[in-house]
Amino acid sequence: MAMSIRLINRNTDYAVRALCYMARKKEGLTSVPELVKSLRIPRPFLRKILQVLHNKELLISQKGAGGGFKLAREPKKISLLEVVKVFQGPIKLSECVLQKEACPNKKNCFLRRRLGTIEQFINIQLKPITIEGMIHGN
Amino acid sequence: MAMSIRLINRNTDYAVRALCYMARKKEGLTSVPELVKSLRIPRPFLRKILQVLHNKELLISQKGAGGGFKLAREPKKISLLEVVKVFQGPIKLSECVLQKEACPNKKNCFLRRRLGTIEQFINIQLKPITIEGMIHGN
DNA sequence: GACAAATGATACCATTGTGGTATCATTATG
DNA sequence: CATAATGATACCACAATGGTATCATTTGTC
Numbered sequence: 362m363a364m365s366i367r368l369i370n371r372n373t374d375y376a377v378r379a380l381c382y383m384a385r386k387k388e389g390l391t392s393v394p395e396l397v398k399s400l401r402i403p404r405p406f407l408r409k410i411l412q413v414l415h416n417k418e419l420l421i422s423q424k425g426a427g428g429g430f431k432l433a434r435e436p437k438k439i440s441l442l443e444v445v446k447v448f449q450g451p452i453k454l455s456e457c458v459l460q461k462e463a464c465p466n467k468k469n470c471f472l473r474r475r476l477g478t479i480e481q482f483i484n485i486q487l488k489p490i491t492i493e494g495m496i497h498g499n
Numbered sequence: 500m501a502m503s504i505r506l507i508n509r510n511t512d513y514a515v516r517a518l519c520y521m522a523r524k525k526e527g528l529t530s531v532p533e534l535v536k537s538l539r540i541p542r543p544f545l546r547k548i549l550q551v552l553h554n555k556e557l558l559i560s561q562k563g564a565g566g567g568f569k570l571a572r573e574p575k576k577i578s579l580l581e582v583v584k585v586f587q588g589p590i591k592l593s594e595c596v597l598q599k600e601a602c603p604n605k606k607n608c609f610l611r612r613r614l615g616t617i618e619q620f621i622n623i624q625l626k627p628i629t630i631e632g633m634i635h636g637n
Numbered sequence: 638g639a640c641a642a643a644t645g646a647t648a649c650c651a652t653t654g655t656g657g658t659a660t661c662a663t664t665a666t667g
Numbered sequence: 668c669a670t671a672a673t674g675a676t677a678c679c680a681c682a683a684t685g686g687t688a689t690c691a692t693t694t695g696t697c
Contacts, residue, residue, distance in 0.1 A: 372685080424693040426694055427694075
């Protein structure tokens with residue numbers, strides 16, 4: 362019945378893998394067919410993901426024969442948090458469930474403060490995780 | 500486009516409010532009509548929520564005219580975490596996105612460890628929050 | 638220049654989770 | 668027995684997620 366809460370979805374996961382692949386490669390372009398073969402991600406889905414990464418300026422693309430993608434920045438300058446944000450929006454736990462509607466306790470909501478603390482912690486934990494870090498496992 | 504991550508959904512939110520209402524009342528049964536008037540939650544939806552709380556043994560119910568619900572335990576022994584679990588399942592961030600499918604890094608996945616830490620933190624933060632605490636704002 | 642190989646853009650689709658409604662059965666009180 | 672309540676359950680609408688398909692555009696190579 363009830364799903365468990367997830368911080369990383371498929372989009373993000375696939376995106377990170379693709380980014381890691383390119384980071385490991387270090388030089389040159391990586392095409393979709395190459396990624397599909399290595400990462401076993403459904404081709405059209407991967408394409409869409411890479412396009413998003415391109416639009417968000419995490420990847421540089423080259424069209425045409427022999428084209429492909431490469432990282433727009435050094436791997437150590439691409440954070441997991443950034444990728445999460447691209448595909449899942451910012452991590453905002455403390456937003457009241459009732460967004461527009463009036464919350465009884467308004468500002469000094471106890472729970473809200475706790476959620477704020479958690480939110481902060483998550484950001485602190487995720488911030489230092491970069492693509493560089495991930496391919497070296499630290 | 501991308502939604503932001505939420506730790507508390509409407510079910511949980513409504514449930515907590517209903518529980519708080521009953522906790523404040525201290526004695527006697529609370530009927531759905533009464534709750535509807537006070538909490539402005541859609542009636543049939545609230546009923547469903549209360550039934551779930553009853554099935555999960557957080558509420559005691561009495562059928563028939565003059566019936567209603569009351570807390571099955573003292574407010575200080577009902578934790579927010581428990582309510583969250585009822586409606587949203589356990590907080591398991593570290594479950595790999597690819598559940599059955601093979602994860603490249605398997606056990607010693609760096610990200611997984613971080614998520615585990617976050618998961619632990621969330622649980623620690625939420626655990627001491629009880630209905631009792633919420634109605635007194637601490 | 639033609640063709641092939643690649644990305645760009647976009648529209649679509651299926652499944653699932655969330656939020657919500659409706660209905661009928663059952664039980665208890667007066 | 669009527670009424671007021673919960674129990675159970677089935678249903679529905681919308682949105683997010685995961686995934687597919689198609690056509691346009693660009694670029695390298697022969």
